Amino acid sequence: MRRNVHIGSLGIGPSYPVRVESMLKTPLSVDRELWLREIDDLAAAGCELVRVAFPDMALGEQLVSLVKDSRIPVMADIHFNFALAMASIEAGCPAIRINPGNMGSREKLQNFAAFARKHGVVVRVGSNSGSIPESKIREADMDEAAALADSVGDQVRLLQETGLEDIIISAKSTSPRVTARANEFLARDYDHPLHIGITESGYGERGIVKSACGLSLLLGKGIGDTIRVSLTEPSINEVRIGRLILQSLEIRRSYPDLVSCPGCGRRRVDVQDLVRLIEPALDRLPPDLTVAVMGCEVNGPGEAAHADIGVAGTATGAVVFSRGKVLQRCSLEDTGKAVIAVFESLAEEISGSGKGEPLR
Amino acid sequence: MRRNVHIGSLGIGPSYPVRVESMLKTPLSVDRELWLREIDDLAAAGCELVRVAFPDMALGEQLVSLVKDSRIPVMADIHFNFALAMASIEAGCPAIRINPGNMGSREKLQNFAAFARKHGVVVRVGSNSGSIPESKIREADMDEAAALADSVGDQVRLLQETGLEDIIISAKSTSPRVTARANEFLARDYDHPLHIGITESGYGERGIVKSACGLSLLLGKGIGDTIRVSLTEPSINEVRIGRLILQSLEIRRSYPDLVSCPGCGRRRVDVQDLVRLIEPALDRLPPDLTVAVMGCEVNGPGEAAHADIGVAGTATGAVVFSRGKVLQRCSLEDTGKAVIAVFESLAEEISGSGKGEPLR
Numbered sequence: 001m002r003r004n005v006h007i008g009s010l011g012i013g014p015s016y017p018v019r020v021e022s023m024l025k026t027p028l029s030v031d032r033e034l035w036l037r038e039i040d041d042l043a044a045a046g047c048e049l050v051r052v053a054f055p056d057m058a059l060g061e062q063l064v065s066l067v068k069d070s071r072i073p074v075m076a077d078i079h080f081n082f083a084l085a086m087a088s089i090e091a092g093c094p095a096i097r098i099n100p101g102n103m104g105s106r107e108k109l110q111n112f113a114a115f116a117r118k119h120g121v122v123v124r125v126g127s128n129s130g131s132i133p134e135s136k137i138r139e140a141d142m143d144e145a146a147a148l149a150d151s152v153g154d155q156v157r158l159l160q161e162t163g164l165e166d167i168i169i170s171a172k173s174t175s176p177r178v179t180a181r182a183n184e185f186l187a188r189d190y191d192h193p194l195h196i197g198i199t200e201s202g203y204g205e206r207g208i209v210k211s212a213c214g215l216s217l218l219l220g221k222g223i224g225d226t227i228r229v230s231l232t233e234p235s236i237n238e239v240r241i242g243r244l245i246l247q248s249l250e251i252r253r254s255y256p257d258l259v260s261c262p263g264c265g266r267r268r269v270d271v272q273d274l275v276r277l278i279e280p281a282l283d284r285l286p287p288d289l290t291v292a293v294m295g296c297e298v299n300g301p302g303e304a305a306h307a308d309i310g311v312a313g314t315a316t317g318a319v320v321f322s323r324g325k326v327l328q329r330c331s332l333e334d335t336g337k338a339v340i341a342v343f344e345s346l347a348e349e350i351s352g353s354g355k356g357e358p359l360r
Numbered sequence: 361m362r363r364n365v366h367i368g369s370l371g372i373g374p375s376y377p378v379r380v381e382s383m384l385k386t387p388l389s390v391d392r393e394l395w396l397r398e399i400d401d402l403a404a405a406g407c408e409l410v411r412v413a414f415p416d417m418a419l420g421e422q423l424v425s426l427v428k429d430s431r432i433p434v435m436a437d438i439h440f441n442f443a444l445a446m447a448s449i450e451a452g453c454p455a456i457r458i459n460p461g462n463m464g465s466r467e468k469l470q471n472f473a474a475f476a477r478k479h480g481v482v483v484r485v486g487s488n489s490g491s492i493p494e495s496k497i498r499e500a501d502m503d504e505a506a507a508l509a510d511s512v513g514d515q516v517r518l519l520q521e522t523g524l525e526d527i528i529i530s531a532k533s534t535s536p537r538v539t540a541r542a543n544e545f546l547a548r549d550y551d552h553p554l555h556i557g558i559t560e561s562g563y564g565e566r567g568i569v570k571s572a573c574g575l576s577l578l579l580g581k582g583i584g585d586t587i588r589v590s591l592t593e594p595s596i597n598e599v600r601i602g603r604l605i606l607q608s609l610e611i612r613r614s615y616p617d618l619v620s621c622p623g624c625g626r627r628r629v630d631v632q633d634l635v636r637l638i639e640p641a642l643d644r645l646p647p648d649l650t651v652a653v654m655g656c657e658v659n660g661p662g663e664a665a666h667a668d669i670g671v672a673g674t675a676t677g678a679v680v681f682s683r684g685k686v687l688q689r690c691s692l693e694d695t696g697k698a699v700i701a702v703f704e705s706l707a708e709e710i711s712g713s714g715k716g717e718p719l720r
Contacts, residue, residue: 175610176576176608176609176610177609177610180580200620202618202635203632203635203636204639205568205600205601205604206604208565208568208569208572209568209572209601209604209605209608210604210608212568212569212572212573212576213572213573213575213576213605213608213609214576214608215573216536216572216573216574216576216577216580217576217580217609220540220576220577220580232632232635240565241565241569244565244566244569244570245569245573248536248569248570248573248574249536249537249573249577250535250536250537258562260560272563272592275562275563275592276563279564
């Protein structure tokens with residue numbers, strides 16, 4: 001049985017939903033308003049933990065401010081520096097990512113671990129395939145996935161030797177297959193929660209497909225406690241795609257359930273066009289709703305009488321209905337707005353049925 | 361061991377690459393030029409088999425013409441009608457999708473099967489979860505995946521009883537999990553090639569993520585001989601996403617391998633911006649190429665000396681190089697065009713190294 005860890009009040013591990021993470025793309029060195037806005041947007045999109053690079057002691061005040069103002073827990077990302085790792089804890093970060101082999105000495109690592117334990121800080125360790133020495137792969141005659149898992153194992157043992165227990169581990173590669181195999185080794189050999197993701201998966205369709213494929217290989221086997229989709233895109237896209245992946249795999253529901261009729265001779269509107277028109281509105285509704293999109297007013301509201309909110313095409317636009325009752329008529333262009341308006345007027349009545357977890 | 365089938369010269373099964381299919385969105389009833397263009401575009405994008413709805417005997421001539429002019433094999437899609445099934449074979453279709461329970465009678469099914477065998481026609485059968493009677497699920501006390509697989513099994517047995525052997529089977533649901541489990545049952549129980557996909561997966565990010573997740577659950581276990589990504593989008597997008605899924609899972613390579621440097625203080629250009637600028641060109645290059653995108657001219661061409669084609673940022677734009685030698689300077693905006701020009705000038709020399717399979 002894998003363990004749980006707690007980053008502040010955020011539980012990560014087998015007792016909790018798979019978490020969705022991202023990383024701040026705005027550097028701490030720029031205007032505070034900019035990264036505050038990014039963190040707010042991330043939190044609103046459903047991000048539950050945000051990692052931030054802390055590369056310079058001169059940015060200590062900014063880190064303190066970020067930790068204080070962020071609505072979600074902040075994990076400091078430290079590459080090589082003992083002093084930065086200690087400063088992150090002092091700044092109040094509830095989680096830190098380090099490379100325990102880069103803390104300078106065993107003694108410093110021991111000091112860091114003691115300080116982390118004292119403050120209840122969760123430490124993430126792990127490797128990317130890019131950072132594994134070729135020599136390691138050759139020497140051990142290992143394949144890339146085994147070498148990656150082995151390299152992560154070295155870090156985990158270094159940290160375990162300090163007595164620290166609240167550890168998250170990760171092994172990432174640009175290859176979904178290599179990432180999947182490496183994490184299968186880690187899930188077999190360690191009981192710490194696993195952070196999973198595909199590094200440098202790119203942007204747009206390439207990045208989305210690569211991430212969805214790689215994460216599915218693992219999540220389909222029940223491996224992975226917290227995910228990050230790394231895209232060369234605004235960070236909120238990482239969160240949205242991450243949540244869509246969890247929703248597609250029926251692991252976690254973040255968006256309303258959408259049902260639509262297949263369309264027939266009676267339809268007054270292309271059902272697929274109608275879905276497109278209301279999709280932006282869909283994302284603003286709580287995930288426990290069922291939303292129906294039907295081709296015609298004659299049968300639509302009746303057939304979709306179970307829907308919390310429904311839309312059906314008419315000769316001149318659309319009607320919005322709720323549990324079988326038509327509530328509003330509108331033009332096609334205004335369907336999205338009308339759906340939101342109907343939802344708001346009915347919010348207390350139709351929301352909170354407890355099937356999902358409201359995000360916003 | 362699963363069997364192979366052959367649709368004309370297109371092999372499908374364990375001895376062949378996983379095939380990429382789509383379905384013609386232009387109805388046969390509209391102008392011939394339109395569906396010819398769609399099929400040409402599909403073939404150019406890497407579609408290997410195209411399904412087309414044949415709902416009406418009045419469209420017989422159009423089907424003959426389509427089969428004759430298409431560069432890729434055509435599978436006729438017949439829902440309920442014995443006469444249409446027979447007419448599709450007469451029209452020269454090398455493959456037909458039918459529901460053997462809907463051919464009118466055992467005798468008609470037998471006649472159809474004999475005619476199909478005589479013409480070497482491959483027959484696909486299968487169910488979508490939407491078409492399984494609720495009663496079947498309740499009666500048998502089965503979960504949805506088992507009921508889906510069972511319903512497909514009924515069809516396969518009907519067809520097997522006719523002596524027909526060249527069968528492709530499919531079980532699709534809107535749920536990736538249900539689709540995956542149903543196909544695991546089918547892979548265990550039957551030795552016919554499996555066509556896999558998620559029905560009505562939607563459009564845009566939702567559809568792409570759902571399809572990538574669902575197909576990964578199966579392809580990751582080695583299940584699936586031919587795929588269709590069903591998107592509410594132009595059919596060539598289905599092919600592109602299908603091929604990206606196979607590429608991401610390292611099952612089949614359709615696009616050049618892209619390597620890029622992580623960027624450093626010396627970079628003259630944002631490497632990710634540069635990747636975006638050349639991506640449209642990337643898709644026009646053969647898949648056996650390695651393309652490098654590097655941040656600076658100082659180290660780029662040398663570090664990426666193994667790349668067939670590379671691009672590096674300069675103070676005023678970019679350089680395009682091949683195997684370490686700078687060949688052309690250009691503005692950033694013209695990088696894509698310059699990559700294609702360099703490729704064309706070197707095509708004989710750098711292509712055809714045999715690592716991949718050229719598509720276009």
